[in-house]
Amino acid sequence: MNDSIEDRPAPPPGSTRPGGRTARTRAAVRDAVLTGLSEHGYPALTVEYVAEHSGVHKTTLYRRWGSVEGLLADALDLASEDAWTPPDTGSLSGDLRALAREVVDAFGDPAAGAAPIAFVGAAFQSPRAATALHSFCTERFRRCEVVVTRAVARGEAPRDTDAGAVVRAVSAPLFLRLFVTREPIDGALADQAARAVLAGVEAGAFAPA
CATH class of the missing domain: 1.10.10.60 (Homeodomain-like)
Structure with missing residues (x-):
């Protein structure tokens, strides 16, 4: 060695x-x-x-x-240093759907999801791992915010939409099933999550009251 x-x-x-x-x-x-x-x-x-x-x-x-x-x-x-960039489908609907589908691709298959799921589990046992996971997720969500910025520029979302809240909301129901209720996730659930968040954006739910 x-x-x-x-x-x-x-x-x-x-x-x-x-x-x-x-x-x-x-x-x-x-x-x-x-x-x-x-x-x-x-x-x-x-x-x-x-x-x-x-x-x-x-x-x-x-x-x-x-x-x-x-x-x-x-x-x-x-x-966290990789060159990953969020999807750019030309619409907020498509971008949110693609983001949710990426969660399914990363975690839904038992073989592919074993390592990232273990990372999350380790964060509950190790403060240092928790800090590292927090930093990783914060950076990932920061990169994703551009999908909302583009949507605002296209007139698909209110100008003061909270981009960070939107991109977190897309994956939240999927992570709930993965790590809390221990239920399977699939493409249909990903699409449902994306549609729900899109409806909230269009209704102004992610903008200040």
Whole structure:
């Protein structure tokens, strides 16, 4: 296993990220964390497992990330740096539907959803994971707000519509089923959520009273 990478701590959220070998090592560690979460869940994830599956010596993992919590938090932080952008279908109705469908695609399939569901579960057990998940979701929702900004410009939504509230409302009923009532979700439920939020936007429910 390779233990010759730079032994400095993983950079804090929001800082400039290193490239080259350090970036590749960080990506390999992230992939091992995701695999471990998918296969065993957060309670059974260990530094030894990540070392074996990433090719990075466990001494280096402890030195740079400190613990499983640190590995998990950095994996979420790395995920927030991707180039994902929200859909742009040309209408608020289409954008909301596409956003809701993305939740179903990410969480609805047991195999594909195992790792993200484990991330959410870990946030209930680890304060550091909870902080990282909060940062990840905040960034995702911030990116999504543009669908409302575009809708306002097209005259599809009141000018003072709360964009953050709208994009959160689309996924809220789906996450309720996933993590509270433990019910399945599908495309029909995604479309229903989108229609309900669209009706609320058009009625001014997301604008100040």
